[in-house]
Amino acid sequence: MGLDTVELLMAIEDEFEIHIEDEVAATCTTPEHIANYIHSKSNNYKKELIIKKIIEITSSQLGIPIREINKDSNFVKDLGAD
Numbered sequence: 789m790g791l792d793t794v795e796l797l798m799a800i801e802d803e804f805e806i807h808i809e810d811e812v813a814a815t816c817t818t819p820e821h822i823a824n825y826i827h828s829k830s831n832n833y834k835k836e837l838i839i840k841k842i843i844e845i846t847s848s849q850l851g852i853p854i855r856e857i858n859k860d861s862n863f864v865k866d867l868g869a870d
Contacts, residue, residue: 790870
């Protein structure tokens, strides 16, 4: 996992006040994967809202327009995170 991905995950953890274990983080390759994990740990958020916020954070962290990111975008392959 590269620096972009680590910083992205840290921003998501901060936003949702949750810790994502390294083993889980390694398998979370899209906004939807992370949203599923967060939703399974906390029912405080609707899954659709989690995905929306993750996409906003991803856009901000990686400098990619929101319109170019969807729930199935792979952080590394599609969005160029290292």
